Amino acid sequence: xxxxxxxxxxxxxxxxxxxxxxxxxxxxxxxxxxxxxxxxxxxxxxxxxxxxxxxxxxxxxxxxxxxxxxxxxxxxxxxxxxxxxxxxxxxxxxxxxxxxxxxxxxxxxxxxxxxxxxxxxxxxxxxxxxxxxxxxxxxxxxxxxxxxxxxxxxxxxxxxxxxxxxxxxxxxxxxxxxxxxxxxxxxxxx
Numbered sequence: 001x002x003x004x005x006x007x008x009x010x011x012x013x014x015x016x017x018x019x020x021x022x023x024x025x026x027x028x029x030x031x032x033x034x035x036x037x038x039x040x041x042x043x044x045x046x047x048x049x050x051x052x053x054x055x056x057x058x059x060x061x062x063x064x065x066x067x068x069x070x071x072x073x074x075x076x077x078x079x080x081x082x083x084x085x086x087x088x089x090x091x092x093x094x095x096x097x098x099x100x101x102x103x104x105x106x107x108x109x110x111x112x113x114x115x116x117x118x119x120x121x122x123x124x125x126x127x128x129x130x131x132x133x134x135x136x137x138x139x140x141x142x143x144x145x146x147x148x149x150x151x152x153x154x155x156x157x158x159x160x161x162x163x164x165x166x167x168x169x170x171x172x173x174x175x176x177x178x179x180x181x182x183x184x185x186x187x188x189x190x
Contacts, residue, residue, distance in 0.1 A: 010076045019067050027064055034077060035060070038084045044143040045088040047132050055091055059084040081148065085158060092136065130180040138173030145170050 010016060012033060018026030038059060042052035063083050070079050131142055144150045144158065145166075152170070156163040 010072065012076065016067070016070070016076055019064060020070075030076075031060055034080055037077070038080060041081055041084050041148065042088050044128075044131065044147060045085065045140055046092060047136070047139065051091065052088075055088050056084065059087045062087065085144070085148070089140070089158065092140075126184060127177075127181065130177050130184070133180060134173050134176055137169055138176060141166055141169040142173040142177060 012030065015026050015029050015033075019030055035056065039052055039056045042055045042059070043049060046052050046055060059080070063080050066083075070076065131139060131147075134142060140159070141155055144155045145152070150158065152163040152166040155161075155166040155170075159166065
């Protein structure tokens with residue numbers, strides 16, 4: 001394999017290649033394959049269904065414009081997700097819902113132990129709903145770490161903060177998430 005060839009072999013490589021040649025039918029096929037996952041990624045970050053839909057659509061347009069830059073070093077889905085996450089974060093920055101930046105709210109976190117979520121009987125949609133209730137900074141880091149699978153170094157680069165800031169935001173977000181889930185559990189019991 002020479003350096004020009006794709007390092008990562010995509011199962012939909014034929015569709016990607018057709019998109020690179022500008023075929024609209026192939027673009028629609030690719031969109032149908034990835035739109036649900038990309039919409040959910042947007043929604044977890046911006047916490048607004050209409051805005052998530054807009055961002056997802058714009059992200060696909062950006063991806064199709066830049067598809068010739070996709071070199072196959074990662075899966076196409078991972079490449080597209082990175083575009084979606086970056087665009088979602090850019091839109092949040094434009095909105096400036098929180099005037100405090102994530103970096104401004106750094107506190108020293110002491111080592112604490114949290115009960116496992118397994119001790120609380122919850123469904124996946126309840127966890128998702130509780131994540132969406134978290135303050136923006138926590139919600140983004142918790143979503144990127146738990147759901148999208150990024151590590152704290154990667155999250156730091158994406159959000160332009162230190163990895164220790166990502167860790168502290170995650171720890172506080174996780175604590176609030178667990179507290180919210182426990183409250184739901186108590187309400188179920190009573």
